[in-house]
Amino acid sequence: MSNKLLVIGYVWPEPTTTAAGCRMQQLLEAFLSFGYQITFASTASKTEYSLDFEQMGIQEVSIKLNHASFDEFVQELSPDVALFDRFMVEEQFGWRVAEFAPNALRVLNTEDLHALRKSREEAHREEPAFRLDHWKNHPMTLREVASIYRCDLTLIISTYEMEILQQELNIPVELLFHLPFMVDVSDNTKEKLPPFDARNGFVSIGNGKHAPNVDAVKVLKHEIWPRIRKQLPESEIYIYGAYLPQQVNEMHSPKTGFHVHGWAENVDAVLRNAKVLLAPLQFGAGIKGKLLDAMRTGTPSVTTNIGAEGMQGDLRWNGTISDDWNSFAGTAVELYQNQTTWHNAQQDGIELLQTFYNKEVLQSEFGEKLLALRKAFKAHREQNFIGKLLQHQTLASTKYMAKWIAEKNRG
Template sequence: MKHVLIIGSVWPEPKSSAAGSRMLQLIQLLLEKGFKITFASTANPTENMHDLASIGIQKINIEVNNSSFDTILKNLDPSIVIFDRFMIEEQFGWRVANTCPNALKILNTEDLHSLRKTREALLKTGKKFEHQDLLDGEITKREIASIYRSDLSLIISDYEMELLRSSFNINDELLHYLPFLLPSITSTTIEKWPLYEERTHFVTIGNFRHAPNWNSILYLKEDIWPLIRKELPKAELHIYGAYPPPKAMQLHHPKDGFLIKGWVENAQEVIKNARVCLAPLRFGAGIKGKLADAMRCGTPSVTTSIGSEGMLDDDQDWNGFIKEDPYAFTKAAIHLYTNQNLWRQSQQNGIEIINTRFQKEKFANSFYNTIDDLIANLPKHRSKNFIGSMLQHHTLRSTEYMSRWIEEKNKK
């Protein structure tokens, strides 16, 4: 039985974030393959973290810049090590290379952090995103270096797959497209959905600690919701998400129909009972869990091009509307909310998107075959990745010694 070590930046919280759901999907995929899994993290436990022991996964707390991790590696002797986000690969990748040189190293990107951070910075300046802005960023260099040092990187968005190929000339052999893995929407599922006339109000959801979500909430509060409320004075916007800070709770104004609800045990239940989902995301990356959940609940949505990125084929229509301007966004939201025929057609569009783009059966075998092939041919695979080999050599000369210096300093 092959042993997989997953090193996470946080413990999986599938009820708090799309990243948590994505990690649990990946874990389930590995369990179904018959792998033994150990999950390690430097993070503190949280009340919303998934009970990993209930699905047979050992949980280990680890420390950054501490050679105790080397001992853990020796004892576990994993065949595969998965780094959850590039920062984890930076911190622990060199230790894995030293202690377990024959282990397959996989980077789970979640989304391209450099793309999200670059877009966030540009939004503040009002500048339109161009690829050159991405190329100039320090975080981009770090993230791309991490991709090269890894034997394989899991990419959740086909937009990001193409970006890595075209802007950075990364070889396809180092990348593997693995989007959300979702069950089909069947007629039985649809029969359980509330009808148009049984649903009320608007909804948005997202972890408050995630910068794109917080920005979209402020955007709704200041620019979009007042316009919607003017046309639909009885409508309400219900805002859900984990870890709402005090500044978010201060936005709660029942008189204006702007309701901060906070964390919810069952996100799909509240989305299913809303008529329209609003997601005016102005920066971000990856695939948006709130929009996938809306489709899975039969709830049409209004979002931006960044919100829909990586979720749509060229010949498909969105599960509602894609609008950038706040006035166009508002008009679309009202139209979708009040037009039953349009709402039903948008719901059908969402069903098609889920059933054609995110089916587990479509991607599972390809993932398994890729892993098996890499394990069987790892030396040959690595010999083709000269840039990765070069960066690995540099890493072992710099990041390693910096980490060792910090460790020695901490002993004093």
């Protein structure tokens, strides 16, 4: 009999528009490889970009918030593992899973630390220099960390986030598991990638619903691109991303080589044709799917320290990291013009992928972790006293608030 996984999604995943969608697809593929029978449930509405679950052999269910129908559903399903996609979903449904499917291993997929991203965005907007104290004292951090404690295991995508959770907040390592993006590196060789001479133009990619991406396009338009065009007057840059806001679409300027194209149906094709990817990210969290995609397609990148955070260990970046826009533009031009520099950067990207993002290795480690936890989850929960305390408090508060809302809605 197959093991059963219930995934409760914040949204229906969109792998062609967001890194979070790619991440969820990778997790689902991992569980399928472990032999799990998967049910994906969400309160959200689907879009034209939503993942085709039928093709993957995954059952999909639409669920209601603050509704007793979920209790019956999860009790009947009786999953072996329940995976919450983002801490907000665990807040909404975690207590129901704990009460009506108590033997299910509860796993939290953070995508990134939302509170870290939010506190950095606020610091950037208000312009005090960001400090970790901003994150530690942010109200969202309290919610996110409480969710981590209530779960049996939390998936962390960034080495930096693993580090600050343990060192700054003393969260036990037993509750955390570092699982970055998982990439098939078997075909990732120079020989199978388009060469330097076959590529043309700069590229930038990012979903328009994500504030760091919109900010990065503004920086490109007003700070970096004028500097690059001064050195390379005939150069072109192509901006791609789903859900781009009007303010970004209005930046389209073919005369200055600044082309805004919107959603790219085939990101790999776009990146394989480009010579250099630019990602001047000033805030954010997690690790950046666009930068990993650049490595996969052999495209060197120029980004910031925030962009590369938690991605490279002690290895060289596949391009350049700079927070100074003069230097950023200068190194982008150097990569674009110097074939030797470009090839070296491409090779650094291949090495990074093989060292940190090997799908086969990561899936194996994740599978072993799940197996070990499922065998000893009762002892694991006994050791997590803070988690038990928070679960008790949640049942005593959130449960009755949800029941009150349900009764109010019924009336």
